[in-house]
Each structure stands twice: as structure tokens, then as C-alpha cells.
Amino acid sequence: MAKAAKTNRPTLDELKEMYVKMVVTRRMEEGLFPEHRAGNIRGPIHTCNGQEASAIGATAVLRKDDLVSTTHRGHGHMIGKGVPARGILAEIYGRETGLCRGRAGHMLMADLENGLLGTSAIVGGGPPYAVGQALAFQCQGSDRVAMSCFGDGAAQNGMVHEAMNVAGLWKLPVVFLCEHNMYGLTVPSSSQSPIADISDRAAGYDMPGVKVDGNDVVAVYQAAAEAVARARRGDGPTLLETKTYRMVGFSTTDIGGYQPEEEIAAWAKRDPIKRLREILGKDLKPKELDAMDAEAQGIVDDAYEFAKTSPETPLDDLYVPEYAEVEAAHG
Numbered sequence: 001m002a003k004a005a006k007t008n009r010p011t012l013d014e015l016k017e018m019y020v021k022m023v024v025t026r027r028m029e030e031g032l033f034p035e036h037r038a039g040n041i042r043g044p045i046h047t048c049n050g051q052e053a054s055a056i057g058a059t060a061v062l063r064k065d066d067l068v069s070t071t072h073r074g075h076g077h078m079i080g081k082g083v084p085a086r087g088i089l090a091e092i093y094g095r096e097t098g099l100c101r102g103r104a105g106h107m108l109m110a111d112l113e114n115g116l117l118g119t120s121a122i123v124g125g126g127p128p129y130a131v132g133q134a135l136a137f138q139c140q141g142s143d144r145v146a147m148s149c150f151g152d153g154a155a156q157n158g159m160v161h162e163a164m165n166v167a168g169l170w171k172l173p174v175v176f177l178c179e180h181n182m183y184g185l186t187v188p189s190s191s192q193s194p195i196a197d198i199s200d201r202a203a204g205y206d207m208p209g210v211k212v213d214g215n216d217v218v219a220v221y222q223a224a225a226e227a228v229a230r231a232r233r234g235d236g237p238t239l240l241e242t243k244t245y246r247m248v249g250f251s252t253t254d255i256g257g258y259q260p261e262e263e264i265a266a267w268a269k270r271d272p273i274k275r276l277r278e279i280l281g282k283d284l285k286p287k288e289l290d291a292m293d294a295e296a297q298g299i300v301d302d303a304y305e306f307a308k309t310s311p312e313t314p315l316d317d318l319y320v321p322e323y324a325e326v327e328a329a330h331g
């Protein structure tokens with residue numbers, strides 16, 4: 001297995017942007033659980049609390065015209081790709097101003113303007129359509145890249161193997177980002193996979209397999225930059241595995257109790273936001289760091305206000321004309 005690259009170090013401005021996006025993701029998601037409990041949004045809601053460095057670091061290296069596909073745990077990938085928090089929250093609240101006009105909800109959002117190809121609640125469903133998109137890019141002679149984000153549980157799914165196989169065979173411009181958070185639902189990964197590192201499978205698809213500390217945003221950024229550059233220059237896919245941890249339950253439906261206390265405590269010490277704050281603290285004064293926290297909180301407060309005050313999606317008009325238009329365009 002290849003070691004993560006030590007090149008492509010993010011600039012201070014990039015680190016600051018990633019920090020704000022990580023805090024936006026954390027604060028936005030923290031608001032969702034109480035709102036769900038209060039019955040203001042429907043669920044289940046899944047959050048990436050603890051996994052922000054993986055989501056934001058990997059998507060930070062994508063261009064606006066690259067595409068990302070994600071899962072039920074995709075808010076960080078959306079924020080990282082530049083999808084506005086307003087549109088995400090309005091979609092979760094079922095409002096006309098949501099990304100999909102309140103008709104898709106938390107697990108099925110897309111935003112083509114910002115390269116969010118889609119969110120899939122079908123575990124393992126994302127990699128096949130990212131591969132299809134990457135094939136289209138290759139046929140078009142474009143240098144665009146598709147990134148597919150999925151979990152360690154999804155990695156055990158047949159569709160994911162098929163997707164990686166064909167991507168390796170045809171040298172498609174796709175990055176497979178496996179966010180290994182140690183659980184699929186309530187089941188530890190050791191009960192699902194005979195090997196600990198999913199990236200070890202990459203050799204079977206003739207692509208590099210790279211494993212990084214998924215709570216270190218710099219390491220994730222560097223490894224993703226290398227993988228995206230490889231895909232962009234036509235050298236084919238990479239399987240990038242980020243080792244991380246889900247600090248909260250699987251979703252709002254999870255009653256918990258299966259993640260050992262010591263395990264949670266050990267990962268809490270490696271909180272990706274705290275770690276990036278320490279890195280930034282070498283160049284910035286505490287008040288500059290506080291200002292970034294305030295900026296992130298402002299974005300989140302504005303997005304909640306926007307979502308809550310937007311008109312509700314009318315239940316008697318759930319028709320989605322965009323599908324008909326796309327079908328017509330393809331004949």
C-alpha cells in the first residue's frame with residue numbers, strides 16, 4: 001500500500017477556509033438533533049460529527065466542475081464542495097427554497113450547480129454512478145474528476161467492487177473515498193471485513209490504495225490532492241481510505257450503547273476541529289481563530305433562519321418537473 005503523499009501542503013488561506021467549513025458542518029449538524037426531537041424536521045438524520053476533516057479535506061481539492069457523490073452521512077461533503085448551508089437546511093426542513101425544493105430531504109439531495117451529483121441512501125449505491133460519470137468525462141476528453149464518498153460498511157457491498165473493478169480496468173478519473181469510521185450501523189467493522197484496511201484491496205483493481213489519518217485535515221488534503229491529480233491527468237482511479245470515527249450514534253434513531261466509552265474518549269482527544277485549530281494557532285492569534293468560529297456560527301444561524309422562514313413545500317404538489325425535462329433532453 002502506498003504511503004500518503006507529503007507534498008501538496010495546503011496554504012494558510014486554504015487551511016482557514018477548511019476550518020470554517022468544518023465548524024459550519026459541526027454547528028449545523030449539532031442543531032439537527034434537537035430540531036428532530038422537537039418534531040420540526042423529519043428523519044432519520046445522520047451526522048458526520050468527528051469526521052469533518054475527512055469530508056472537508058478531501059473535497060477541498062476538487063474544482064467546482066468536478067462531481068462528488070455521497071451517502072446518508074454527506075453534509076460535510078456538501079459543505080466542502082461549496083453547496084450553500086441555506087439550501088441544505090431548507091431541504092432538510094422540507095421547504096421550497098431547499099436544494100431540491102424540499103422534495104428530496106436529508107438523504108437524497110443533489111446540487112448540480114455545485115457538483116453534488118447526489119446523495120444515496122442505498123449503501124454502496126454511490127460508487128457505480130460516480131464511475132458512470134467518470135466514464136462520461138473520459139469519453140468527452142474532459143479533465144473533470146468524480147469523487148465517490150462511502151463508508152466501511154458500504155465497502156463490503158458487491159456494487160462497490162464492481163465499480164472499482166471497471167474503474168481500474170478502464171483507468172477512469174474517479175477517486176474512491178472510503179471513510180472508515182469503524183462501524184456500519186451498530187456493527188463493528190471487524191465483524192464485517194476480514195481485513196482492517198479497506199485500501200489493501202486496491203491492488204486487486206490495479207489502483208493505488210492509500211490510508212491516511214482521517215482526523216488530520218492536512219493529511220487528507222494531501223492524499224486527496226495526489227489522487228485527484230492522478231485522475232485528472234488520465235492515470236486512473238485511487239482508493240483513498242480515511243481512518244476516522246463517528247462521535248455520535250448512527251442516526252437520530254440510534255439508542256447507542258455499543259461504542260465503548262474508552263473508544264469514544266480516545267477519539268475525542270483526536271477531534272479534527274481541535275487539531276486544525278492547534279495547527280492554525282501557530283500562525284494566527286486566538287482572536288483571529290475566534291473570529292473564524294464566529295463567522296461559521298453566523299453562516300449556520302443565517303441558514304437556520306432562512307430554512308425556518310421559507311415557505312413549506314406543498315404536499316399536494318410533489319411533482320418534480322426536472323425529471324421530465326432531463327428525460328426529454330435525452331430522447
Ligand SMILES: Cc1ncc(C[n+]2csc(CCOP(=O)(O)OP(=O)(O)O)c2C)c(N)n1
Nearest residue numbers: 073121122123151152153154181183184185
Ligand atoms: C443496500 C442497503 N443495505 C442496507 C441498508 C441499511 N443501512 C443503512 S446505513 C448502513 C450502514 C452503513 O455503514 P457505512 O457504509 O460504514 O456508513 P456509515 O453509516 O458508517 O457512515 C446500513 C446497513 C441500506 N440503506 N442500503
Ligand SMILES: [Mg+2]
Nearest residue numbers: 151152183184
Ligand atoms: Mg461506517
